[in-house]
Structures are given as structure tokens and as C-alpha cells.
Amino acid sequence: xxxxxxxxxxxxxxxxxxxxxxxxxxxxxxxxxxxxxxxxxxxxxxxxxxxxxxxxxxxxxxxxxxxxxxxxxxxxxxxxxxxxxxxxxxxxxxxxxxxxxxxxxxxxxxxxxxxxxxxxxxxxxxxxxxxxxxxxxxxxxxxxxxxxxxxxxxxxxxxxxxxxxxxxxxxxxxxxxxxxxxxxxxxxxxxxxxxxxxxxxxxxxxxxxxxxxxxxxxxxxxxxxxxxxxxxxxxxxxxx
Amino acid sequence: xxxxxxxxxxxxxxxxxxxxxxxxxxxxxxxxxxxxxxxxxxxxxxxxxxxxxxxxxxxxxxxxxxxxxxxxxxxxxxxxxxxxxxxxxxxxxxxxxxxxxxxxxxxxxxxxxxxxxxxxxxxxxxxxxxxxxxxxxxxxxxxxxxxxxxxxxxxxxxxxxxxxxxxxxxxxxxxxxxxxxxxxxxxxxxxxxxxxxxxxxxxxxxxxxxxxxxxxxxxxxxxxxxxxxxxxxxxxxxxxxxxxxxxxxxxxxxxxxxxxxxxxxxxxxxxxxxxxxxxxxxxxxxxxxxxxxxxxxxxxxxxxxxxxxxxxxxxxxxxxxxxxxxxxxxxxxxxxxxxx
Numbered sequence: 001x002x003x004x005x006x007x008x009x010x011x012x013x014x015x016x017x018x019x020x021x022x023x024x025x026x027x028x029x030x031x032x033x034x035x036x037x038x039x040x041x042x043x044x045x046x047x048x049x050x051x052x053x054x055x056x057x058x059x060x061x062x063x064x065x066x067x068x069x070x071x072x073x074x075x076x077x078x079x080x081x082x083x084x085x086x087x088x089x090x091x092x093x094x095x096x097x098x099x100x101x102x103x104x105x106x107x108x109x110x111x112x113x114x115x116x117x118x119x120x121x122x123x124x125x126x127x128x129x130x131x132x133x134x135x136x137x138x139x140x141x142x143x144x145x146x147x148x149x150x151x152x153x154x155x156x157x158x159x160x161x162x163x164x165x166x167x168x169x170x171x172x173x174x175x176x177x178x179x180x181x182x183x184x185x186x187x188x189x190x191x192x193x194x195x196x197x198x199x200x201x202x203x204x205x206x207x208x209x210x211x212x213x214x215x216x217x218x219x220x221x222x223x224x225x226x227x228x229x230x231x232x233x234x235x236x237x238x239x240x
Numbered sequence: 241x242x243x244x245x246x247x248x249x250x251x252x253x254x255x256x257x258x259x260x261x262x263x264x265x266x267x268x269x270x271x272x273x274x275x276x277x278x279x280x281x282x283x284x285x286x287x288x289x290x291x292x293x294x295x296x297x298x299x300x301x302x303x304x305x306x307x308x309x310x311x312x313x314x315x316x317x318x319x320x321x322x323x324x325x326x327x328x329x330x331x332x333x334x335x336x337x338x339x340x341x342x343x344x345x346x347x348x349x350x351x352x353x354x355x356x357x358x359x360x361x362x363x364x365x366x367x368x369x370x371x372x373x374x375x376x377x378x379x380x381x382x383x384x385x386x387x388x389x390x391x392x393x394x395x396x397x398x399x400x401x402x403x404x405x406x407x408x409x410x411x412x413x414x415x416x417x418x419x420x421x422x423x424x425x426x427x428x429x430x431x432x433x434x435x436x437x438x439x440x441x442x443x444x445x446x447x448x449x450x451x452x453x454x455x456x457x458x459x460x461x462x463x464x465x466x467x468x469x470x471x472x473x474x475x476x477x478x479x480x481x482x483x484x485x486x487x488x489x490x491x492x493x494x495x496x497x498x499x500x501x502x503x504x505x506x507x508x509x510x511x512x513x514x515x516x517x518x519x520x521x522x523x524x525x526x527x528x529x530x531x532x533x534x535x536x537x538x539x540x541x542x543x544x545x546x547x548x549x550x551x552x553x554x555x556x557x558x559x560x561x562x563x564x565x566x567x568x569x570x571x572x573x574x575x576x577x578x579x580x
Binding site for chain 2: 050051071072073074076077082084088089091092097100102106107154
């Protein structure tokens with residue numbers, strides 16, 4: 001049984017159909033990659049699932065519960081976490097306080113078995129402990145990405161949506177991030193990740209879904225999807 | 241809590257509270273020094289304003305929401321006190337909780353529709369609320385006393401002892417300044433305060449980690465309303481006569497001005513702002529028109545030069561001086577000053 005089930009999801013902004021009837025499932029303990037050209041609807045998909053946008057039509061079901069159109073904080077408390085494309089933080093607060101705040105609103109899910117219960121443990125996990133007292137705003141981009149991950153994990157998700165976690169990172173940072181993300185299914189956290197970095201996606205995701213103009217055009221094992229002529233045509237310009 | 245509190249320019253955050261309580265205790269002896277009644281009256285007015293300002297510091301300093309209609313919430317407190325005394329014989333202490341709750345409730349009623357809009361739009365809505373409240377009071381007939389307002393006859397007393405001297409009321413006002421400072425400090429240094437700061441810093445991110453941004457904003461508005469209600473009761477019992485124009489938009493703008501001049505994020509800010517703005521015309525011997533010009537100039541100067549207010553500016557200066565001495569490594573969270 002899939003953890004998250006998306007059925008016929010549509011989102012229209014005026015005349016633009018950002019999502020045009022997307023069906024997608026994410027299984028428990030899975031790392032699913034979502035790729036597609038710019039403007040294909042990847043981020044909109046995340047925004048609709050996480051409650052930042054209300055869908056025009058379709059449904060989002062999470063562990064059997066209908067989540068369609070719930071506000072962002074309710075989605076988070078139900079166990080769907082996400083990180084943002086723009087590497088967000090609470091800029092005027094310290095790194096530790098950023099994570100501390102995020103640990104305080106998880107709605108007591110997984111009280112017994114969650115691997116990181118204190119902000120310090122989360123900072124240790126992502127490797128930001130040395131910067132715990134630094135102000136978050138001026139941190140280098142790579143550290144902000146890690147902080148975003150620590151904060152999302154602090155909210156105790158069972159599914160984590162990562163929106164371009166590798167954007168703006170160098171190869172070493174990307175590899176470190178991939179190492180962290182790979183550990184998440186083992187801790188009971190499914191992952192859905194959007195990124196353009198094919199090296200990262202190949203390394204992370206056994207399964208890949210491809211969006212184009214708000215429609216899913218492929219979904220399956222990564223190698224098969226990347227060899228699909230339709231995918232090569234629309235996304236990769238005909239060759240890989 | 242395992243959380244390690246970072247030290248800052250004022251020592252631990254509790255040091256600022258300690259310093260304020262000591263200062264208030266010292267100020268309580270000012271009447272003994274033979275200061276004129278005029279100065280004591282000004283000081284009472286300042287203290288009554290400082291109580292609202294601590295509430296506004298929760299709203300603006302912690303949550304990042306500016307209200308230009310807060311005098312209306314003070315007005316709810318003042319009119320509640322006057323009407324309770326007139327119609328039910330309920331005195332000062334009885335009026336306090338009722339007024340605080342009513343002001344808080346009005347804040348919730350206004351906050352729900354208003355906080356759906358953000359930033360400038362909300363500021364304009366609160367401004368309109370202030371005007372609307374004045375119109376309501378002016379047209380309230382015998383209930384609100386119309387444009388003339390209401391008189392308040394009941395004496396103020398503590399444990400049966402009447403507070404009939406100016407010095408006694410001054411000390412009572414200082415007690416409420418101390419309580420307001422403790423309450424604001426309690427909010428800033430709690431989980432609740434952290435939640436409000438999260439909303440201030442990044443609403444989208446706050447929502448993504450499970451914080452109901454709308455509810456927190458309305459809640460902060462209501463909390464600031466509690467302070468305003470208490471301040472209104474003090475004001476009614478001090479002035480003994482209240483009228484609609486005391487709670488219109490101009491007094492609201494003055495409150496915002498005091499907070500910005502003092503600094504909204506620091507525990508010393510409301511105290512400094514309230515005292516400075518109340519006493520500036522007296523110190524420089526200015527008439528009302530001149531003092532308004534001076535306030536305008538001060539506000540522009542503060543916004544341009546001292547975005548954290550006078551106290552924030554001083555703290556930053558101190559930090560720079562000590563930083564050069566200790567060659568302090570760069571990024572040790574200066575935000576903790578703001579919560580000091």
C-alpha cells in the first residue's frame with residue numbers, strides 16, 4: 001500500500017495549467033525522484049501536496065487519510081515534511097534556535113522511535129554542530145541546505161519532500177547530502193526528491209517519475225525511465 | 241530544557257530583566273526626592289504607555305506585526321473601567337481582568353479578518369479600526385458619554401488603603417511596568433516566543449514545520465490586547481476623565497513611535513521609548529507643535545540609523561567596542577540581544 005497517493009491532481013494559475021491531472025504514488029521507505037524541464041510542474045506538485053497551494057481538482061491521500069487542500073501546518077503535523085528550493089531559514093535566529101523551533105511543533109508523532117529527539121542530535125546528524133550559535137541568515141549556501149534538512153527532520157516527517165536539495169552545492173557537498181538522504185528510509189522516512197542533477201538522482205533514486213507540461217510522461221525504475229525515448233525527447237533534448 | 245542560552249551584551253537574557261526591575265525599584269523613590277507633581281504626572285503617563293508598549297513589543301518585536309490602532313484597545317480598557325465603576329460599582333482591581341480580557345477579545349475579533357491580509361494592508365486596517373472606535377465612542381450616547389466622554393469617581397485602593405496621592409499612584413503604575421516587563425520577558429524567553437519569532441522571520445517556513453501562522457498572529461494580537469486593556473484601566477483611574485479622542489489614530493501612532501524609538505525587540509526598548517518620548521518635550525521645553533515635528537524627525541532618524549531603536553543602537557555600539565577588545569569571532573548570534 002503506498003504511503004502517499006496522488007490522484008488526478010490539477011492546478012491552474014489563471015490560464016496556465018501547472019498540473020494537468022497527475023497520478024503518483026510514493027511507497028513506504030522509498031526514495032522517488034521527480035524530474036522534468038523547468039516549468040514542468042515539479043515544484044507546484046510539492047506546493048499542492050504540502051498545502052501551500054490549493055489544488056484545482058484531484059486528491060492527495062496520505063496513509064488512507066484525505067489530505068487534499070489542508071493548510072501547510074496541518075500537512076506538516078500529519079507527517080509530510082519538505083524543504084524549499086530557496087534554502088530557507090529563520091535568518092535572524094541562531095542555527096540552534098532554528099532547529100529548536102522546528103522540534104517544537106511535530107505534534108508528538110513517533111515519540112518512542114524517532115532517532116533525533118533534540119536539536120543537538122539533528123545538528124550532529126547533518127554536521128552543523130560547530131555552527132550552532134551562529135546566526136543562520138549569513139551562513140554559506142551549503143550550510144543553509146543542511147540546516148533546512150535538519151529543520152525538516154525536526155518536524156518528524158514520515159515522508160520528506162526535497163525540492164532541489166542539490167541546487168547551488170558543489171560536488172563534495174552534493175555527495176555529503178546524498179549520503180544523508182540515503183539514510184532516511186532506514187529511519188522510517190520515505191523521500192521524494194526533485195532535482196536537475198542527474199548524477200545525484202541516479203545515485204539516490206531507484207525509481208523516477210518524469211513530468212512535462214504538468215503531465216506525468218514516465219514512471220518506473222530509473223534506468224528504464226532514462227532510456228525511454230519519450231523522456232529523452234522532451235526532457236533531455238533527444239540524447240543523454 | 242537542554243537548550244543552552246547564549247550570552248549577550250547584557251549578560252544572560254535574565255540580566256536585562258533584573259536590571260529593569262532594579263531600575264523600577266529605584267524609580268519608585270523618585271517622589272522622595274521632592275520632584276514636582278508635574279514631573280510625577282508625566283512619569284505616570286509614561287509608565288501607563290510603557291505597559292502598552294510591552295504588549296506591542298510582543299506583537300511587533302517578536303511577531304513582526306505593526307499595529308497603528310492600538311490606542312483603541314487601550315480605549316476598550318479605559319471605557320470598561322469607567323463603565324464598570326459607573327454601572328456596577330466595580331473598582332480598579334475588579335476592572336483589570338475584565339478590561340484585559342475584553343481588549344484581548346476585541347483584538348481577536350479584529351485580528352481574524354485583518355490578519356488575512358499582511359504587511360501594509362494590515363497596518364492600514366488597524367489604523368481604520370482606531371478611527372472606527374472613536375466614531376463608535378462619539379456616537380455611543382449616554383453609554384459611552386458621547387464626545388464628552390466619561391468621568392470616573394471611584395477611588396483607587398490597595399488592600400483597603402486608598403491611593404489618593406500622586407506618589408502612590410505613581411508607584412502603582414511602576415508596579416504594572418514591572419509586571420509588564422516580566423510578562424514580555426516571559427513571552428520572549430519561552431517556546432511561545434520562539435514560535436512567534438519563527439512567524440516573524442519566515443511565515444512559509446514556519447508553516448512547513450507545523451506552526452499555524454494565522455493562529456499565532458491572531459494570538460499575538462490578543463496578547464498585546466491584554467497589556468492594552470490593563471494600561472487602559474490605569475489610564476482611566478489616573479486621568480479620572482476619558483474621551484474618545486484619547487484613543488484615536490494619533491495616540492496609536494505615538495505608541496508605535498515610542499516603540500520604534502526605544503527598540504521593539506529589546507526588553508529595555510519599551511521602557512526607554514516610553515520615557516524618552518514622554519519627557520522629550522519637557523526636557524527641550526517644546527510646545528505641542530514643535531514636539532510633533534521633533535517626533536517626526538526622531539522617527540526618521542531611528543528608522544534610517546537605528547533600526548533596532550535607541551537601545552538596540554547602544555547595545556550594538558557596546559558590542560562593537562567589546563568585540564575589538566576581545567577580538568571576538570564573527571558570527572556569535574546577536575539575536576539574543578534582541579531577546580534580552
